[in-house]
Each structure stands twice: as structure tokens, then as C-alpha cells.
Amino acid sequence: MRVLYCHLEVLICFHPGEILEVSRACDFLTFGYPCHPVIKMCGAHHVRVLVQVLWAHLLFGWVFGSELTFELPDNAKQCFYEDITIGTKCTLEFQVVTGGHYDVDCRLEDSDGTVLYKEMKKQYDSFTFTAAKNGTYKFCFSNEFSTFTHKTVYFDFQVGEDPPLFPNENRVTALTQMESACVSIHEALKSVIDYQTHFRLREGQGRSRAEDLNTRVAFWSIGEAFILLVVSISQVVLLRSFFSDKKTTTTRVGS
Known part of the structure; x- marks a missing residue:
């Protein structure tokens, strides 16, 4: 939190050499080392670090695959395509959020x-x-085995691995204190995004099950x-028939 706060302070620095007024609130944030010496002077190095961070986030948005939630109608099949170069490590993750028995075919x-991969009626994998x-x-998702139930499917197709946040991250040279803090924050935020995605999927699936159960109930x-009403009316009619007076009529046959 300390480094994140300080990093936000760097965002308001536009001119190298400008002195930042760091709030004393930074002293109450706990990250293990003082905050003021890190960004007391906003120099060209800090501006360059900020540009590198923004550029890495842009690359992250362009390089790594796709993440999508879509509806798959009954008796339907949906395919997606991705251009991949040799030696690239890829990960396909999917989960059925709503619909039927929460299963789908994947290929x-x-x-x-x-x-490369084929599974039938999988809920997630x-x-x-x-x-x-x-x-x-x-890669294709098929709901052809279902006759009347459509599904909502989420998938995340990751292509390649994260590029280093800084050009010299994988080298022998040591990172500065700010660069190390940025790398730690970057990794922590990626974990937070993953956790949020999984919890959002679990919440959506749980809500769908609850709504389906509520509809059935x-x-x-x-x-x-309705059955109770019919039985009640039938019993009333039957009881009335027991106590009703039946009038007998006689007919004379004339000679």
C-alpha cells in the first residue's frame, strides 16, 4: 500500500527535478520501509519508470490472448481462432456459468x-x-447434446507469458527500490485479478443455481x-352429495 500510494504521487509529476509534497498519511501505510526518500525528488528516472510501467500494461493488453463470456444456444457450436507461433506456451481455461447441468463439450x-484437447460434458477445466x-x-465449445437448454460459457485463453515489467528485470543488474516495488505490485495485482475472476464466476454460478431453484420451488x-384447491372442492362436493335430499317421483300409468 505504501508503494502504491507513492506511485500515485509520481503520477502528478511532469517536470524532472520537481519537488513532491508527500502527505504524512504515507507514514501510516505499512510496506516495510520509509516512503519519503523514495520519491522526494521527482527526477527523470522516475518519469522513465512510469512510462515503462504504462508501456508494459499496454503490451499486456495486446499480447495475451482473450477472455470472454458468451451465450451458447442449444444444439449450437461456437469456435474461436488464435494465431500462435511455435514454442509459445498457452493456457485454455473455461467454465460453464449457467444453463442445464453446467456442462459443455470442448475441443x-x-x-x-x-x-490437442478434447473433453465431453465438462463443467470446468x-x-x-x-x-x-x-x-x-x-478451440470450440459445443452444446449440441442439449435439446432445449442454452449455456453461458466463460473462457480465458492466455498466449505466451508476461513480458518483464522493466527491460533490465531479467538481467544480472539489480533493480532499484522503486522498480522492485512496482514489480511486486504488478504481481500482486495480477493475483487479485485472477481471484476476482474466479470469485465472480462462482458468484454467477451460485446465483444461477439459486434462481433456478427458486423457479422450481x-x-x-x-x-x-392447485392440487390442494381441486381436492378441497372435490371433498366439499362429495360431502354435500351425502346430505342432499333425493326426491322420489311417482308416475301413474293410465289405463
Whole structure:
């Protein structure tokens, strides 16, 4: 939190050499070392670090695959395509959020049509592979086995690995205190995003199950109420028939 706060302070620095007025609130944030010496002077190095951080986030948005939630109708099949170079490590993760028994068929093929992954009626799964050839890879989700239930499917297809946040991160040279803090924050935020995604999926699936259960209970209650009403009316009619006076009529037959 201390470094995040200080990093936000750096955002307001536009001119090298400008003195920042750091709030004393920074002293109450606990990250293990003082805050003021880190960004007391906003120099060209700090501006360069900020630009590198923003550029790394832009690269992260362009390089790494796709994440999507879509509706899959009954008796339908949906395919997606991704261009992948040889030697790239990829991960496909999916989960059925709503619909039926929360299952779907998944199939992954390489550019030559070779099946790399195939599972039937899976609720969720994760598959990691390394591309053995260049080309367009295809992965499909099928709901063809379902006759009347559509599904909501989430998938996350990650292509490649994170580029280093700073150019010299993988070198022998040591990172500065601010660069190390930025790397730690970057990794922590990625973990937070992953946790938020999984909890959001679990919440959506739980809400769908609860709504489905509520609908079933409501219809069952209406059915029971209707049956109870019919039985009550039938009993009343039957009891009235026991106590009703039957009038007998005589008919004379004339000669």
C-alpha cells in the first residue's frame, strides 16, 4: 500500500527535478520501509519508470490472448481462432456459468487439425500446452447434446507469458527500490485479478443455481396449491352429495 500510494504521487509529476509534497498519511501505510526518500525528488528516472510501467500494461493488453463470456444456444457450436507461433506456451481455461447441468463439450485443434484437447460434458477445466508449429489454432465449445437448454460459457485463453515489467528485470543488474516495488505490485495485482475472476464466476454460478431453484420451488408451490384447491372442492362436493335430499317421483300409468 505504501508503494502504491507513492506511485500515485509520481503520477502528478511532469517536470524532472520537481519537488513532491508527500502527505504524512504515507507514514501510516505499512510496506516495510520509509516512503519519503523514495520519491522526494521527482527526477527523470522516475518519469522513465512510469512510462515503462504504462508501456508494459499496454503490451499486456495486446499480447495475451482473450477472455470472454458468451451465450451458447442449444444444439449450437461456437469456435474461436488464435494465431500462435511455435514454442509459445498457452493456457485454455473455461467454465460453464449457467444453463442445464453446467456442462459443455470442448475441443482444441492446431493449425493442421490435430486434436490437442478434447473433453465431453465438462463443467470446468484448464489445459496448458506449448505450440509445436506456427499457424491458426482453433478451440470450440459445443452444446449440441442439449435439446432445449442454452449455456453461458466463460473462457480465458492466455498466449505466451508476461513480458518483464522493466527491460533490465531479467538481467544480472539489480533493480532499484522503486522498480522492485512496482514489480511486486504488478504481481500482486495480477493475483487479485485472477481471484476476482474466479470469485465472480462462482458468484454467477451460485446465483444461477439459486434462481433456478427458486423457479422450481415457485412452480412446485403453485402446482401443490392447485392440487390442494381441486381436492378441497372435490371433498366439499362429495360431502354435500351425502346430505342432499333425493326426491322420489311417482308416475301413474293410465289405463
